[in-house]
Amino acid sequence: MAVTLVKERWQSRVGEVILGATPEQGGTRSHTITVGGDGTLPFLHFEGTVANRPVVALEVNDVEPDWSPRLKEYYADVINNPAAWAKKCVDEYGADLIYLKLVGANPEGANRTPAECAQTVKDVLAAVSVPLIVVGCEEAEKDNEVMAAVAEAAAGENLLIGLAEQENYKSITAAAMVHKHSVIARSPLDINICKQLNILINEMGLPLNKIIIDPMIGGLGFGLEYAYSIMERARLGSLVNDKMLAMPMVCTPGYEANRAKEANAGIEDFPAWGDLHDRGTMWEALTATSLIQTGASILLMRNPEAVKLVKQNIEELMVSNA
Amino acid sequence: MALTGLDIYKQLPKKNCGECGVPTCLAFAMALAAGKAALSSCPYVSDAAKEMLDSASAPPIKKIAFGAGVELGDETVMFRHEKTFYHPTTVMIRVSDNLSAEEIAARVAEVNDLEFDRVGLHYGVEGIAVTNDSGDAAKFAAAVSVASGALAENKSMVLLTEDAAALKGALEPVAGRKPLVGSATAANFEGMVEVAKAAGVPLIVKAAGLDALAELADKVVAAGYKELVLDPVTTETSKALADLTQLRRLAIKKKFRSFGYPVLAYTSKENPLEEIVQANVYLAKYASMLVINAVKKEHVLPLLTFRVNLYTDPQKPIQVEPKLHAVGDVTPDSPVYVTTNFSLTYYTVQGEIEASKIPSYILAVDTDGTSVLTAYAAGKFEPEKVADLMEKFEVASKVNHKKVVIPGYVAVISGKLKEKSGWDVVVGPREASGIMSFAKANFGS
Numbered sequence: 094m095a096v097t098l099v100k101e102r103w104q105s106r107v108g109e110v111i112l113g114a115t116p117e118q119g120g121t122r123s124h125t126i127t128v129g130g131d132g133t134l135p136f137l138h139f140e141g142t143v144a145n146r147p148v149v150a151l152e153v154n155d156v157e158p159d160w161s162p163r164l165k166e167y168y169a170d171v172i173n174n175p176a177a178w179a180k181k182c183v184d185e186y187g188a189d190l191i192y193l194k195l196v197g198a199n200p201e202g203a204n205r206t207p208a209e210c211a212q213t214v215k216d217v218l219a220a221v222s223v224p225l226i227v228v229g230c231e232e233a234e235k236d237n238e239v240m241a242a243v244a245e246a247a248a249g250e251n252l253l254i255g256l257a258e259q260e261n262y263k264s265i266t267a268a269a270m271v272h273k274h275s276v277i278a279r280s281p282l283d284i285n286i287c288k289q290l291n292i293l294i295n296e297m298g299l300p301l302n303k304i305i306i307d308p309m310i311g312g313l314g315f316g317l318e319y320a321y322s323i324m325e326r327a328r329l330g331s332l333v334n335d336k337m338l339a340m341p342m343v344c345t346p347g348y349e350a351n352r353a354k355e356a357n358a359g360i361e362d363f364p365a366w367g368d369l370h371d372r373g374t375m376w377e378a379l380t381a382t383s384l385i386q387t388g389a390s391i392l393l394m395r396n397p398e399a400v401k402l403v404k405q406n407i408e409e410l411m412v413s414n415a
Numbered sequence: 416m417a418l419t420g421l422d423i424y425k426q427l428p429k430k431n432c433g434e435c436g437v438p439t440c441l442a443f444a445m446a447l448a449a450g451k452a453a454l455s456s457c458p459y460v461s462d463a464a465k466e467m468l469d470s471a472s473a474p475p476i477k478k479i480a481f482g483a484g485v486e487l488g489d490e491t492v493m494f495r496h497e498k499t500f501y502h503p504t505t506v507m508i509r510v511s512d513n514l515s516a517e518e519i520a521a522r523v524a525e526v527n528d529l530e531f532d533r534v535g536l537h538y539g540v541e542g543i544a545v546t547n548d549s550g551d552a553a554k555f556a557a558a559v560s561v562a563s564g565a566l567a568e569n570k571s572m573v574l575l576t577e578d579a580a581a582l583k584g585a586l587e588p589v590a591g592r593k594p595l596v597g598s599a600t601a602a603n604f605e606g607m608v609e610v611a612k613a614a615g616v617p618l619i620v621k622a623a624g625l626d627a628l629a630e631l632a633d634k635v636v637a638a639g640y641k642e643l644v645l646d647p648v649t650t651e652t653s654k655a656l657a658d659l660t661q662l663r664r665l666a667i668k669k670k671f672r673s674f675g676y677p678v679l680a681y682t683s684k685e686n687p688l689e690e691i692v693q694a695n696v697y698l699a700k701y702a703s704m705l706v707i708n709a710v711k712k713e714h715v716l717p718l719l720t721f722r723v724n725l726y727t728d729p730q731k732p733i734q735v736e737p738k739l740h741a742v743g744d745v746t747p748d749s750p751v752y753v754t755t756n757f758s759l760t761y762y763t764v765q766g767e768i769e770a771s772k773i774p775s776y777i778l779a780v781d782t783d784g785t786s787v788l789t790a791y792a793a794g795k796f797e798p799e800k801v802a803d804l805m806e807k808f809e810v811a812s813k814v815n816h817k818k819v820v821i822p823g824y825v826a827v828i829s830g831k832l833k834e835k836s837g838w839d840v841v842v843g844p845r846e847a848s849g850i851m852s853f854a855k856a857n858f859g860s
Contacts, residue, residue, distance in 0.1 A: 096625045096671070099664040138550050139657050258792075270492035279713060282785070309789065314533065314720040315759045316786060318727050322496040329494075338708055340508035352846060354763065355533065355716070367712025371688060378688070386699040394602035398688075406652070406692045 096274040100140045106118060106132035106330070106335035107388070109144065110275060110302055110341050112190065112253050114172050119273065121248035123222035126189060127339025127389040128305075129341030134328060136410040147385045147409050149392045150190035150203035150226055151182035152347050155205070155213045156197040160395070161357045163373055167397050175213055177222035183221045186321040186397035187404060192226040193217055198239045199230035204251075207242035212367040214243050226343075226393070228277070234269045246266035253277060253343075259290050266297045277343055279307040282319050284326055295337075305391065306342045312349030312356075313380040320344070321387050336350050338352065344384045347395035350377035419466070421443040426464035427457065434458055441480070462519075475667045476703075477676050478502070479617045479644055481595040482571020482833035485541050487644060488677030488705040502725040504697075505704040506719065507544040507573050512551075512558035519558055523565035525710045531719065534762040538719050542566065544706045547583075549564045552584055559585040563592060573706070575598070575619075579606030579721065590614050597621060598646055601631055608640045619679060621646035624787055627662060631674040638671075644704065649680040652693050657698050663701040664741065678701030694718055723744060733758040737781035739808040743774030747815040750775045750858045752843065752850075753801055753821060755790050756781040760847075767850035773858050780804055787822045798828040800834035820857075823849070 109130040113121025126148055133141030133156045155175050158165075166187070171178040175193065182188040195210045197203040205213075214227055227243055229236030231402045240254055241264060248271075255277030260365045262278070278294055280287040288307060297299055306327065310320035324342055331339035350356055356376040359369050364371060378399040385407065394400050424444035435456040437443040446452035447468075454460060454468055485505050492498045508526045510519055523543060530539035545562050546553040555576055563572060572594035576582050581659050584598055597619025599607035604620070611618035618645050620635050622628040628647055634645060645663060649655035662678050665671040681703035684690035685708040695718060707716055716744035727733060737756040741749075742765055754764045757780040768775050780801055782790035790796040805811070805819065817838045819831060823845030833840045844853050 095663065096629050096661075096673075098625075099662055099668055109494075136653060136656055137660060184586070238709065281789045283793065287634065288500075309792075311786065313717060314724065315763075316724075316757070317721070318495070318724040318729070322494070322729055325494050326496055343591070352848075354766070354848060357848065360828070366533075366716055367714070369713070371711070372713035372716065375688060375691060375714060378692055378722050379717045382692050382695050383699060386696065402692050405689065405737055408695070409652040409693075410656065412651070412653040414653045 098132050098139065100368065101133070102220040103332040104333055105339065106130060106142065106144075107211050107331045107341060107390075108336075108339045109329070110301055112226075112275065113252060114249055118251070120251055121218060121222075122250070124225050124266050125251070126224050127352055130202060130386070133332070135386055137413070138413040139415040141409065145390070146390060146407050148189040149187075149381075149394055150192040151186055151188035151400065152192045152194060152393055152395050153178045153182060153217065154194050154196050155204050155210070155317055159194065161373075163357070163369060164351060164395055176216040177316045180220045182397075183223055186400055187334055188223065188400070190224050190226055190391070191217060191221055191295065192228075192393045194228055194277065195239055195243070196230050198235050199232055200235055201232075202230070205225040207239045211242040211246035214247055214252075217244060218247060219347045221338075224253070224257070225250070226391070228278075231256075234327035237261070240265050240331060241268045242273040244274055247274070248272040251275060255279065257290065257294055259286055259293075262294055263297065266294050266299050269303065270297070273307060275303040277305050277362045278305045279309060279338075280311055281309050284323055284338070287323075287327070288335075291337045291340065292405070301336060301340065304340045306338075306340045307344070308342060310344045310346070310380070310384060312346070312351075312353050313376050313383070315349070315353055315401055317380060317383060319382060324389065329341075341390035342388060343391040344381070344389045345392065345393045346377055346380035346384065346399075347361070347393050349400075350380040351395055374398045376404070416455060416585070420448040423447050423468060425461070425705050426468055428459040428461070429458055432459070444836075447535075449778040450567050458704045463627075475670055475675060476663075477641070477643075478813055479642060479677050480619050481593050482542060483569050483592075484596075485571045487586075490663070491667065493663060493726065494546050496656050500726050503704065503722050504538045504702055504716075505572075506540045506722070507542055507704065507706045507709050508557070508710050509538060509706050510543045511548045511645045512545060513548045514558070518560045519561045520565045522710065523562050525563075527567040527570065527781070529710070531711065531712075531716050533720075534759050534766075536723060538546060538720065538723060540570075541569035544573035544575055545582055545617055547578065547585075549632070549736070550578075550583035552578060553624035556585040556588075560588055563589040567630075571595075573619075575601055579603055579610050582607065585611045586610065586614055590616070594704055595619065595644060597644070599631070599635055601627070601634075604631065604635055606637060608635055608638045611642070612640050617642040617644055618628065618630050619644045619646050620676075623648040625658060629671075632673045632676070643676045645674065645678045646681075648679065650683050652696055653831060655680060656696055659697060659701040677705065679704045679708050682708065687711060691715075691718050695721055697724055734784035735761045735779050737804070739778050739810060739813065740777045740779060741774070742768045743772075744776060745813075747755060749814060750820060750854070751777065751810055751818070752816060752820045753778045753780060755780055755785060755796065757782060757784045757786050760786045763847040764850065767847045768854065771851045771854035775854075776809065777808070778808065779802060787824045791825050791828075794853060796825055796828070798835050801828070802834055805836055805838070823830075
């Protein structure tokens with residue numbers, strides 16, 4: 094007896110966004126990376142196009158980050174040198190992209206000038222040939238200055254820059270338009286604000302294929318399900334032709350998973366949770382692999398062992414099941 | 416597809432005898448459609464009509480119960496935001512009958528210990544699946560017996576062999592545990608059905624490929640057994656995702672009866688980390704039960720934690736009561752912390768405060784169950800609101816100081832909060848993990 098499979102006929106697909114630019118395109122990257130483009134739910138090859146695999150970016154900070162000793166071990170030799178750190182991520186840990194956080198710009202911290210931050214971006218661009226994602230220090234006023242300087246210094250590179258938020262999107266959107274970059278539009282777990290923000294950014298003149306959605310996830314065990322469902326709804330929306338939800342999505346499993354006590358507390362304090370090493374790795378890996386099941390296109394990660402597991406999972410899921 | 420009262424009425428004898436307790440057949444049909452009456456109270460309904468009405472009113476995926484309270488299936492949606500997922504994927508740890516009695520006892524002891532406490536929740540795996548890898552009936556029976564003896568009372572068992580005689584022998588002594596048994600294949604299903612039926616335990620139906628699985632499930636039903644769990648033989652991750660998705664879609668969207676049962680998935684990876692990543696895919700996409708090899712706490716905890724996330728009812732965000740909570744033996748000198756009523760945020764903060772061993776108050780602000788950053792971004796952590804709550808719960812009457820600690824992420828509200836409440840506002844750490852050192856530095860004796 095032949096079973097008649099249920100195949101949905103989706104009207105539309107997720108938009109495609111290209112990251113990075115080669116010399117011919119006005120940048121200096123050895124290649125570009127395209128995300129999005131799927132015409133079905135994640136990895137349902139039997140039903141529609143699974144156009145581009147999800148990609149993994151490893152996080153690099155411009156100042157020594159406040160990470161757990163367990164995480165910092167992977168970067169001990171490069172932690173004070175963003176360019177060398179980025180190179181290690183690409184050469185040794187298989188990062189598809191680099192996610193550079195300019196934490197040093199923070200007025201409460203190192204208070205680096207916009208020019209210093211722009212120089213860091215240039216150093217990292219020189220050290221690696223993959224496309225870059227660059228965000229500021231999450232201090233809105235300072236970030237507006239910093240990202241304007243970064244956008245200018247890296248004009249033509251088609252960076253993915255952030256963060257555009259509902260209360261603060263104009264300056265960064267303008268910088269992206271002038272200097273040919275793409276932006277991360279971040280909204281707090283709210284599908285309506287997400288749409289609204291995309292509309293506002295688009296109205297300023299930035300094309301939809303220059304916007305990536307950051308839905309603000311929670312980590313494994315800490316509200317992951319909120320983002321899980323918002324992202325499933327966004328993917329379904331894009332498949333039924335909701336253009337203002339049809340951008341690819343970026344998620345922050347590295348940050349969110351490693352904030353959890355479960356990724357930091359040793360077995361001596363929590364014997365019932367088992368050994369920390371693998372627990373920490375799995376906390377980040379499962380946060381990421383759960384979200385690619387909802388349609389995440391870019392994963393911002395920290396733990397190279399988790400990255401290896403996630404990339405292998407992606408590899409397996411990209412095998413056709415048609 | 417629920418039937419209307421009229422659909423049901425057409426199938427009734429239309430005698431209007433009133434013996435069912437309702438004066439007319441039409442009124443009875445309406446009561447049936449509303450779920451307020453049972454078809455069995457009609458003495459004259461034909462068997463054909465009964466069959467038709469029963470199957471039309473059956474849930475798209477049958478609920479299968481076994482062991483110590485395990486329930487599988489009975490799901491109604493493809494996505495949790497459509498309603499909710501009801502029966503969390505049961506996770507069973509594989510125990511091979513190739514192990515020695517000592518090894519089996521040790522492994523089962525590890526399984527018994529796979530119980531976790533975090534953020535106010537307690538969860539664990541459901542039990543073990545003993546597999547007849549040896550192919551030897553006596554060895555299987557002995558392994559099942561040892562495993563059952565070592566297994567905690569609150570855990571459940573699955574017995575896996577393709578030899579009906581071996582199953583019968585192993586099942587008898589542990590029948591009291593009401594295990595799930597398998598696996599019925601095209602070659603052995605008659606014998607397997609007989610054994611499962613006699614013991615009154617549910618049966619796994621196993622076939623590779625959806626066509627073969629549907630055919631076999633129909634044969635088993637025709638042989639008179641409907642307490643089934645489907646095994647589509649998952650080996651390769653992507654193919655398994657496709658099969659599991661089709662099984663769920665066909666059951667829910669098409670009411671395809673051959674697939675109206677819970678589905679079981681096996682992992683195929685040897686490395687426990689890779690295995691858990693693969694299991695996570697199957698847990699996300701539609702397996703009702705998983706059989707895994709990993710037995711270490713650090714590997715199993717993350718998987719079960721994802722299960723908690725996925726099966727949280729989206730209609731009921733997990734919240735604690737928005738009020739002034741006391742942690743430890745509070746005194747008028749105790750510090751006062753403010754956080755959100757999102758239970759994960761709250762329990763994380765509470766855990767750190769407990770660990771600091773300084774009894775304290777926590778004022779949980781009603782943020783509709785969102786975390787600090789999300790709440791602030793959405794305008795649900797405003798200074799006015801915090802000040803009002805401080806007044807409402809009479810914080811001033813509980814302590815002899817006027818110092819309130821707010822999360823570092825909302826440092827920006829400190830000025831306004833001071834103005835509104837008249838209290839000194841202390842900016843605490845951004846992350847709960849900083850509370851311990853913060854408390855020691857600020858409130859330690």
